[in-house]
Amino acid sequence: MLTPTTSNSQQQALLVALAGVLGAHGLLTDANDCARFTTGARYGQGSTLAVLRPDTHEQIVDCVRLCAEAGQALVLQGANTGLVAASTPDATGRFVVLSLERLKKHxxxxxxxxxxxxxxxxxxxxxxxxxxxxxxxxxxxxxxxxxxxxxxxxxxxxxxxxxxxxxxxxxxxxxxxxxxxxxxxxxxxxxxxxxxxxxxxxxxxxxxxxxxxxxxxxxxxxxxIPKQTATALVVPRDQAAVLELLSILERDCSEFLTAFEGVSGAALQAVLKHIPSISNPFAPEPLPNYCVLLELASTADPQVTGIDLESVLMRCLENLFGDVVENAVVGRGKDLWRIRHAISEALRHEGKMIAFDISMPRSSFVAFRDEGLALMAEKYPWIKVMDFGHWADGGCHFNMVWPQGEGIPQFDNQVVQAIRTEIYDLVVHRYHGSFSAEHGVGPYNLDFYQRYTSTAAQVLAGKMQSMLDPQRLLGLTWFGPVQ
Structure with missing residues (x-):
């Protein structure tokens, strides 16, 4: 437990009041008990005065009032799966973690x-x-x-x-x-x-x-829940053919298309290398340079509609063989989705991961990918690009790995920051995209928010934040201009 001192008597009084609201299981102060709340899923390692674990809405209201009266800063945390360090406290120890993991009765x-x-x-x-x-x-x-x-x-x-x-x-x-x-x-x-x-x-x-x-x-x-699905892992003729395939599917199967996920050969190879339970879906043929996981789904009863989605998908792909499509594995939906979901875990075994969560108009994907790969090969040839992502919605995880080994430079955070800036500049300025497609904004990428977001937008967001939180007690992310 924390040891009371003269200088932190106000904090101790706050903890006593919070314990009265939350009860024995709702307030954690022991460092070992708090450890899992101060470590992020990918980034973020900090410290905290305490972890508040309310299990009712009313307890949250009381906790907020008490912390605001004491000027105590809070960082919110759900399941702590965020990837930009927005849900973990920093190293100053000034934040109390407000965890909502027990708020799940309703x-x-x-x-x-x-x-x-x-x-x-x-x-x-x-x-x-x-x-x-x-x-x-x-x-x-x-x-x-x-x-x-x-x-x-x-x-x-x-x-x-x-x-x-x-x-x-x-x-x-x-x-x-x-x-x-x-x-x-x-x-x-x-x-x-x-x-x-x-x-x-x-x-x-x-x-x-x-x-x-x-x-x-x-x-x-x-x-x-869909009554039927059809899944395929498709090898396109080349990168340009990925967008051709997407356009054709949206033209011919648009009401059924639920997923269209690009997977690079490097990412696929990492999955097969490090996840023993997953086998090469293209065996005995070699792995392709690039493939697309696509899914059709329908909530309609096939006995009513007379539509069999796997037959629809097979006919569509057969019409494209030799032109847009070079190879395809159809069916085995669960096995194919396991490959897609295993990529992030597999890349961690390859070395130190440099993750990107970007988006752009999907018509720009081919040009961006060509330019991004060329940039990395020219300036950082030891870095492995193992990208994958959501071509259909414009999202891409242009992830990289910094491997270890003889002749490979030592991992350098300044070099990584330079890589991030070059890739993000390419995405935002040349291809009119976003540096954060899904992961949001947190301490890990706040500098890039300030770099790419217009001053007018930052000023407006900051004014709203100041109105809603004038003491700046809530969270680690400040959306206004740097002060």
């Missing part, structure tokens, strides 16, 4: 309205487990298992965005606790799809990295 499903009202601490898997008996699911497909509140704060997208959209497109309403006035509740828990009665205030909280308020509950639009 899941209210309305199957007729196709909506669900859910506590912010409920995880994506827990939500889908509850929805499945109703034949419903929340279709944001991710490699991690985040909390619903965290998904809103980052506006997550995932592999099936082309069909279902991101969190923003599936959020009907929410409830949030404000820092100004401290503990005030903003209740926007509407389950309406049409409601034009003024500004849509819930939009303030989507993608805000938790900087504008504490989301405690959400109302989500959910979808019917």
């Amino acid at each position: 899941i209210e499903i309305d199957p007729i309205n196709r909506s669900v009202t859910v506590d912010a601490g409920v995880t994506l898997q827990e939500l889908n487990d509850a929805l499945e008996p109703q034949g419903l699911f929340f279709p944001i497909d991710l490699g991690a298992n985040p909390s619903i509140g965290g998904m809103i704060a980052a506006n997550t997208g995932g592999a099936r965005l082309i069909k279902y959209g991101d969190v923003r497109q599936n959020l009907l309403g929410l409830r949030a606790v404000l820092m100004q006035p401290a503990g005030e509740v903003l209740d926007l828990q509407s389950a309406l799809r049409k409601n034009n009665t003024g500004p849509d205030l819930k939009q303030l909280f989507i993608g805000s990295s938790g900087a504008y308020g504490i989301i405690t509950r959400a109302v989500l639009q959910v979808h019917r």
Whole structure:
């Protein structure tokens, strides 16, 4: 436990008050107990005075009031799966972690309205487990298992965005606790799809990295679970043929197309090398330089429609063989998706990962990829580019690995920062893209937010943040210009 001293008597008084609100299991101060809350999924290692673990909305309101009165800074945390260090405290120890992992008592499903009202601490898997008996699911497909509140704060997208959209497109309403006035509740828990009665205030909280308020509950639009799917891993003629294939599928199968995921040969090779349970889907043929994982899905009953999606997909690909498509593996959907979801884990075994989460108009993908690969080969030839991503929605994980070995330079953070700047400059300035397609903004990429976001946008975002949190107590991300 913390040892009281004369200089931290106010902090000790705050902890006593918080313990009175949260009870024995709701407040952690021991360093070992707090360790998992101070370490990020990829980046971020800090320290904290305490971890608050409320299990009711009312406890959150009381905690916010107490911390605001004491001038105590808070960092919000859901499932702690974020990749930009926005959900972990920094090394100063000035932050208290407000964890919502226990806020998961409420899941209210309305199957007729196709909506669900859910506590912010409920995880994506827990939500889908509850929805499945109703034949419903929340279709944001991710490699991690985040909390619903965290998904809103980052506006997550995932592999099936082309069909279902991101969190923003599936959020009907929410409830949030404000820092100004401290503990005030903003209740926007509407389950309406049409409601034009003024500004849509819930939009303030989507993608805000938790900087504008504490989301405690959400109302989500959910979808019917598909009755049939068809999956293929396709080898295109070349990079240009990837976009040709996408255009043809959208023309001929648009209502069925749910995913279109690019996978480089280097990323595929890493999966086969480091994940023994996954075998080469193209064996005995060699691995391709590039392939595309695509999926068709339908919620309609095939006995009613007479449509067999696998036959549809086979006919479409057969018409393209020898021109747009060189090879394809059709079927084995679970096995093919395992390859896609195993990429991030496999790359970690290759060396020190340099991750990118970028987006651009998809018509620019081929030119960007050619220029990005050429830049890396010329200036940083020891770096392995092992990219993959969501071609259909313009997203790309242009990930790289800095390997170890004889003749390879020692890992250097300054070199990595130079690489990031060059790639991001290419993405933002030449190809009019984004340096953060899905992961949001946090301490890890805040410098790039300030580099690429217009001054006018930063000023407006900062004014809103100052209005909602005048003491700057909530989170590590400041959206205004550098002060």
